[in-house]
Amino acid sequence: MKTRYLILILCVFVILTGCTGLRSTPGALQFRVGAASAPVTPPVGTFLAGYDSNRRSTGVHDDLYAKAVVFDDGTSPVAVVVVDCVGLQYPTVNAMRALAASKTTEVTLPAERIIITSTHTHCGPDVIGLWGPDSAQSGYDTAYMDQLVQTTADQVARAAANLQPARIVCAETQCSGWAVNDSEPGEVDHTVSVLQCLDQNGKSIATLTNFACHPTVLDGDTTVASSDWVGAFYGAMAAALPGEHLFLQGAIGGWIQPVTPERTFALAEKYGKDLADKTLTALKSATAVKEPNVKFANRPFVMPVANEAFKQMSALKLIPRPMRDGAETEVAWFSIGPAQFATHPGESAPVFSNQTKALMDTGPKFVLGLGFDELGYIIKPAFFQNSTIPHSEYLTSMSPGPDAGPKMMEALEAIVP
Ligand SMILES: [Zn+2]
Numbered sequence: 001m002k003t004r005y006l007i008l009i010l011c012v013f014v015i016l017t018g019c020t021g022l023r024s025t026p027g028a029l030q031f032r033v034g035a036a037s038a039p040v041t042p043p044v045g046t047f048l049a050g051y052d053s054n055r056r057s058t059g060v061h062d063d064l065y066a067k068a069v070v071f072d073d074g075t076s077p078v079a080v081v082v083v084d085c086v087g088l089q090y091p092t093v094n095a096m097r098a099l100a101a102s103k104t105t106e107v108t109l110p111a112e113r114i115i116i117t118s119t120h121t122h123c124g125p126d127v128i129g130l131w132g133p134d135s136a137q138s139g140y141d142t143a144y145m146d147q148l149v150q151t152t153a154d155q156v157a158r159a160a161a162n163l164q165p166a167r168i169v170c171a172e173t174q175c176s177g178w179a180v181n182d183s184e185p186g187e188v189d190h191t192v193s194v195l196q197c198l199d200q201n202g203k204s205i206a207t208l209t210n211f212a213c214h215p216t217v218l219d220g221d222t223t224v225a226s227s228d229w230v231g232a233f234y235g236a237m238a239a240a241l242p243g244e245h246l247f248l249q250g251a252i253g254g255w256i257q258p259v260t261p262e263r264t265f266a267l268a269e270k271y272g273k274d275l276a277d278k279t280l281t282a283l284k285s286a287t288a289v290k291e292p293n294v295k296f297a298n299r300p301f302v303m304p305v306a307n308e309a310f311k312q313m314s315a316l317k318l319i320p321r322p323m324r325d326g327a328e329t330e331v332a333w334f335s336i337g338p339a340q341f342a343t344h345p346g347e348s349a350p351v352f353s354n355q356t357k358a359l360m361d362t363g364p365k366f367v368l369g370l371g372f373d374e375l376g377y378i379i380k381p382a383f384f385q386n387s388t389i390p391h392s393e394y395l396t397s398m399s400p401g402p403d404a405g406p407k408m409m410e411a412l413e414a415i416v417p
Contacts, residue, residue, distance in 0.1 A: 030073070030074050030165070031071075031072070031073055031074070031165070031166055031167065031168070031292045032071075032072045032074075032163040032164055032165055032166055033069065033070065033071055033072070033163065033164065033166035033168075033197040033205050033206065034069070034070045034072075034106075034158075034159040034160055034161065034162035034163035034164065034205070035067070035068065035069045035070075035159050035162060035197070035205050035206040035243060035244035036067070036068055036154075036155045036156075036158035036159040036162060036244065037065050037066065037067040037068070037155055037244050038065065038066055038151050038154065038155055039063040039064065039065055040064050040065060040066045040083065040084070040085075040147075040148050040151050040152070041060055041063045041064045041225050042057060042064070042124070042125040042141075042144055042225060043057070043144070044056075044057050044058060044059060045057060046125050046126070046141060046144060046225075047125070047126040047131050047132055047133075047139030047141070048122070048123055048124065048125065048126065048131065048223065048225070049085065049086035049122060049124055049125060049126040049127065049128060049130070049131050049139070050086055050121075050122025050123070050131065050216070050220070051122060051131075051219065051220030052131070052220050053130075053131050053132060053133065053134055053135060053139070054131075054132070054133050054134065055131065055220060055223060056223065057125075057223060057224065057225050058223040058224060059223075059224040059225070060224055060225045060226075061123070061222075061224040061225065061226040061231070061265060062225075062226050062227060062231035062232075062234075062235070063225075063231075064083075064084035064085065064121070064124050064125075064225055064226075064227055065083075065084050065227075065234075066081065066082075066083045066084075066148070066151050066152040066155050067081065067082050067083075067155065067244050067245075067246050068080070068081045068100075068152075068155035068156045068158070068159040068244075069081075069159055069197070069205075069206045069208065069244065069246060070104075070107070070109065070156065070159040070160045070163060071197075071292070071294055071336055072107050072160075072163055072294075073292060073293045073294045073336075075293075075294075076113075076293075076294045076295070076296060077107045077108070077109050077113065077160075077294065078109075078113045078114075078115065078294050078296050078334050078336075079100070079109060079113065079114040079115065079156050079159065079160075080115050080117075080208065080246065080248070080341075081096070081100075081114060081115065081116040081117065081152060081155065081156060082116075082117050082118070082119060082246045082247060082248060082249075083116065083117075083118050083119070083148070083152055084118075084119050084121050084124055084227040084230065084231075085118050085119070085120075085121065085124040085125055085127045085148075086118065086120055086121065086122060086124055086126070086127060086128065086374065087118045087120055087127070087128065087346075087347075087370045087373075087374025088116060088118050088127055088370075088372075088373070088374060089127070089128055089319065089320060089321055089373060089374060090321065090327070090328060090329050090330065090345070090372055090373040091320060091321050092127065092145065092148075092149065092320070093116045093372050093373065094111070095149050096114070096116055096149050096152045096153050097111040097112070097114040097116065098111050099149060099150070099153035100114050100152070100153035100154075100156035100157060101114065101156075103153055103154065103156070103157035104156055104157045104160045105157070105160070105161070106160040106161050106163055107160055107163065109156070109160060112298050112332075113296055113298075114156055115332055115334070115341075115343060115368070115371065115372070116152070116371075116372060117248060117249060117343070117368050117369070117370050117371050117372075118249065118370040118374060119215055119227055119230045119247055119249050119370075120214060120215055120249050120252065120347070120369070120370055120374075121215045121226065121227040121228050121230060121231075122214075122215065122216050122218065122220075122228065123218055123222055123224065123225055123226040123227070123228060124225060124226075124227065125141065125144055125148075125225075126138075126139035126140060126141070127140070127145065127148070128140065128319055128320075128374065129313075129318050129319045129320060130313070130318065130319065132318075136316070136318075137318075138317065138318045138319070140319075140320060164199055164200075164205070165199070165200050166197045166198060166199055166200075166205055167197075167198050167288065167289070167292070168195060168196070168197055168198075168288075168289040168292045168336060168337060168339075169195075169196050169198065169283070169286035169287060169288050169289065170193075170194065170195050170196075170286060170287055170289060170337075170338075170339050170364045171193075171194045171196075171279075171282035171283050171285065171286040171287065171364070172191060172192065172193050172194070172282065172363070172364045173191075173192045173194075173278050173279070173281065173282035174190045174191060174192065174278075175190055175192045175211060175274065175275050175278045176190040177274070178213075178258050178259045178271050178274070179211075179212065179213035179256055179257070179258060179259075180256070180257060180258075180259055181254065181255060181256055181257075181350065182255045182256075182257050182390060182391055183254050183255045183383075183389055183390050183391050183392065183395065184254065184389065187254070187349070187350045187351060188212075188256060188350060189212060189250070189251070189350050189353055189354065190211075191211070192209060192210070192211045192275065192278055192279060192282065193209075193210040193211075193339075193363075193364040193365060193366045194207060194208065194209050194210075194279050194282055194283060194286070194364075195207070195208045195336070195339055195364070195366075196208075196283055196286060197243075203242060203243070204241040204242050204243040205243045205244070206243045206244040206245070206246065207237060207241065207243065207244075207245050207246070207279070207283070208246045208248055208366070209233075209237075209245070209246070209247055209248065209275070209279050210248040210249075210250055210366040210367070210368065211247075211249075211250055211275060212249065212250025212251050212252050212256050212350070212353065212367075212369065213229075213250075213252060213256050213257070213258055213271075214252050214255075214256060214257045214258060215227060215228035215229055215230045215249075215258075215268075216228060216257060216258060216260075217229050217258050217260055217263060217264070217267050217268040217271060218263055218264075218265070218268060219260075219263040221263070222263070226265070226268075228268050228272075229258065229267075229268040229269075229271040229272040229275070230247045230272060231268070231272065232268050232269040232270075232271065232272025232273055232276075233245075233247055233272035233273070233275050233276050234247065234272075235272070236272060236273045236276030236277070237276045237279065237280070240276070240280050241280070248366060248368050249368070249369045249370055250353060250367055250368070250369050251344060251347075251348040251349060251350050251352060251353035251367050251369050252347050252348075252369055253346065253347035253348045253349045253352075253369075253377040253378055253379050253395070254347075254348075254349030254350060254351070254377065254379045254380065254383070254395065255377075255391050255395060256350065258271055289336065289337035289338065289339065290337065291337055292336050292337040293336075293337065294334065294335070294336055295334060295335045295417075296332070296333070296334040297332065297333050297334070297415040297416075297417070298330060298331065298332035298333075298415065299330065299331055299332070299411045299412075299414055299415045300328065300329070300330040301328075301329065301330065301331070301407070301411045302326040302327065302328055302329075303326055303327045303328075303329045303345065303375055303400055303404060303407060303408070304325070304326050304400065304401060304403045304404065304407055305323050305325065305326050305327050305400045305401060306400065306401030306402065306403070307376075307397075307399060307400055307401055309397065310323055310327075310376070310400065311323055311324060327375060327400065329345040329372065329373045329375060330343075330345065330372045330373070331343050331344070331345060331371070331372075331408060331411045331412050331415065332371065332372070332415070333412065333415045333416045333417075335362075338362040338363065338364075339362075339363070339364050339365075339366065340360040340362060340363065340364075340365050340366065340416075341365075341366040341367075341368060342356045342359070342360070342366070342367055342368070342371075342412055342416060343367075343368045343371025343372055344356070344367060344368065344369050344370075344371055344378060344408060345370075345371060345372055345373035345374075345375050345378075345408065346369070346370065346373060346374055346375035346376055346377065346378045346400075346404070347369060347370065347374070347376065347377050347378065348367075348369055348377075348378040348379075348405070348408070349377075349378065349379045349380055349405070351380055351405075352378060352405050352408065352409060353367040353369075355409055356409070356412055356416075359412060359413060359416040360416060375400050375404070376398045376399050376400060377395045377396075377398050377399040378399065378400070378404045378405050378408055379395055379396070379399055379404075379405065380405060381402040381403075381405065381406070383395055383396050383399075383402075384396050384401070384402040385402075
C-alpha cells in the first residue's frame with residue numbers, strides 16, 4: 001500500500017515536471033534554427049547573366065552559393081533561401097521548393113513555406129535564358145539548372161537536419177554613401193535590417209541581412225563568376241562571425257545602383273566590407289526577440305504582362321515559362337516574433353518597399369526583392385507615362401507593365417495582417 005502510494009506520488013511528480021519541461025511554449029529553448037550552404041558556381045564556359053549576350057564564364061573570382069536557414073518554432077517551420085544569381089524564375093523556384101520539401105525529414109516543411117530569393121549578381125549563370133549565344137538562342141543550361149535545383153533543395157534539407165535550440169536578436173542600421181537611385185535620386189531607402197540566430201552558447205548559427213542595391217560594380221567586361229560586392233560582404237561577415245550569412249536583396253528597381261567611378265573588384269570589396277562593418281556594428285547593440293513564434297501567409301496570383309517582348313521571349317521558349325496574358329507568380333509574408341518579412345517577385349521600386357513596410361505594424365521590417373521570381377522591373381505607373389524620368393525607357397522595356405506594382409501591392413495587402 002505504502003509502495004503504491006510512493007509510486008503514485010512519483011508518477012504525479014514526473015508528469016508535472018515533465019509537462020513543465022516539454023510544453024511547447026514559444027520560449028527560447030524550444031525555438032530551433034538550422035543553416036546550410038553549398039557552392040553553385042557554374043563551370044567555365046557557362047553563359048553569364050546580365051549585360052550583353054554571349055558572355056561566357058572564363059573562371060571564378062569568388063564562389064556563388066545556395067544558402068538556407070530553417071526556423072522552427074515547434075508548430076510552423078519556415079525556410080529562407082538565397083541563391084547567388086541574376087534572378088530565379090517562378091517555375092524553377094517551385095521545382096526547388098517541391099524537391100526541398102520532399103527531402104526534408106527533420107520537420108514537416110510544406111513547399112509553400114520555403115521562401116527562395118536571388119541576390120541579382122550579374123556575374124552568375126544565365127538562369128533565365130536571355131543571355132545565350134545571340135538574341136534568338138537561350139542561354140539556359142538544363143544540366144546546370146538541374147544541378148542548381150538539386151543543390152538548393154539539399155541545403156534546405158541539410159539546414160533542417162542541423163536544427164538546434166536557438167535564440168534570435170534583431171538590429172537595424174543605415175548604410176548610405178554608395179547606393180543611389182539613378183532614376184529618382186530622392187527615393188532611396190538605406191535601411192539595413194539584420195536578424196541573427198545564436199546557439200545556446202551565444203555562437204552565431206546564421207545572420208540574415210536585408211539591404212537594397214544592385215550587385216553591379218562589375219560590368220559586362222567581367223567574365224569570371226562572382227557575386228560582386230555581395231561576395232565581399234560574405235567574406236567580411238565570415239571573417240567576423242561563424243555560421244551562415246545570407247544577403248537578402250531589397251527593392252532595387254527604379255533604379256538602385258552602386259556608385260561606380262571604376263568597375264573593379266577592389267571597389268566591390270570596399271562596398272561589401274562597408275555593409276558588413278555596419279551590419280556587425282549594429283549587431284553589437286541588437287535587441288533580443290523574446291517570443292520567436294513564426295507566422296506565415298502566401299498568395300499565388302497572376303501578374304498582368306503587357307510587355308510584348310516578354311510574351312515573345314516566352315513564345316520562342318527563350319525563357320522557361322508561359323506568359324501569354326499574365327505570369328503566374330506569388331508573394332509571401334511571414335514573421336519571426338516582431339520581425340516581419342514580405343517578398344516582391346522582381347526588382348521593385350523603393351516606393352513599393354515603403355508601401356509594404358507601411359503595412360507592417362512591428363519591426364524590424366524586411367522586404368525581399370526577387371522573392372520567388374524575377375519578373376523584371378516593378379516600377380511606378382508614372383514611368384510608362386513620362387519618358388523624361390532617367391532610364392525610364394530601359395526600365396519600362398524590362399517591366400511586365402504599369403499594372404505590376406499595384407497588382408503586387410493588392411496581393412500583399414490581402415496577406416499582411
Ligand atoms: Zn537589375
